[in-house]
Amino acid sequence: xxxxxxxxxxxxxxxxxxxxxxxxxxxxxxxxxxxxxxxxxxxxxxxxxxxxxxxxxxxxxxxxxxxxxxxxxxxxxxxxxxxxxxxxxxxxxxxxxxxxxxxxxxxxxxxxxxxxxxxxxxxxxxxxxxxxxxxxxxxxxxxxxxxxxxxxxxxxxxxxxxxxxxxxxxxxxxxxxxxxxxxxxxxxxxxxxxxxxxxxxxxxxxxxxxxxxxxxx
Ligand code: G3P
Numbered sequence: 391x392x393x394x395x396x397x398x399x400x401x402x403x404x405x406x407x408x409x410x411x412x413x414x415x416x417x418x419x420x421x422x423x424x425x426x427x428x429x430x431x432x433x434x435x436x437x438x439x440x441x442x443x444x445x446x447x448x449x450x451x452x453x454x455x456x457x458x459x460x461x462x463x464x465x466x467x468x469x470x471x472x473x474x475x476x477x478x479x480x481x482x483x484x485x486x487x488x489x490x491x492x493x494x495x496x497x498x499x500x501x502x503x504x505x506x507x508x509x510x511x512x513x514x515x516x517x518x519x520x521x522x523x524x525x526x527x528x529x530x531x532x533x534x535x536x537x538x539x540x541x542x543x544x545x546x547x548x549x550x551x552x553x554x555x556x557x558x559x560x561x562x563x564x565x566x567x568x569x570x571x572x573x574x575x576x577x578x579x580x581x582x583x584x585x586x587x588x589x590x591x592x593x594x595x596x597x598x599x600x601x602x603x604x605x606x607x
Pocket of ligand 1: 416418421523525526558577
């Protein structure tokens with residue numbers, strides 16, 4: 391399973407990249423706004439900086455909702471760097487645009503996916519990545535991990551090539567469960583990635599080893 395970091399914060403992207411386990415970055419307009427990035431020029435420049443920091447797929451989201459606008463914006467985003475993946479919402483014109491990008495050799499990430507039906511449509515349109523939002527599904531008392539399993543089963547059975555990119559990850563257990571359920575990628579906040587490190591027995595065991603090591607140092 392690939393690891394992406396889900397943020398536009400450069401310090402967090404650097405920290406995750408320095409761990410040596412980062413395969414890419416996802417962003418969205420909310421994450422950009424959180425970093426105070428405003429205006430299309432600043433947004434484009436920020437994507438370029440991220441592409442220069444991380445050698446992997448970098449999702450850049452369109453904000454248009456009509457076919458012509460999505461295609462125009464996506465082409466401009468894809469021109470920033472060869473690693474840019476155009477992130478397109480799961481709406482009717484989004485599906486049409488996904489197919490256009492597929493036919494024109496531009497990688498895509500279909501975002502805001504909340505059902506197996508939407509995941510089938512995105513795969514039919516040739517999306518490189520399909521992003522079910524695990525945490526937001528859990529928030530509405532449905533089971534996000536169950537959706538990952540269902541999509542993995544459908545894609546395996548039908549031979550769809552799209553990669554399942556589990557998004558809206560809220561904690562380390564989500565990452566473990568997504569790996570079990572067959573996600574190809576998890577995009578996570580830095581805290582959830584670092585959460586995988588934690589176990590009190592590791593800390594207790596290391597403290598004991600270091601204490602014992604003093605006996606023969
Ligand atoms: O990748 C999508 C993600 O940023 C949404 O996460 O926590 O806002 O549901 P969240």
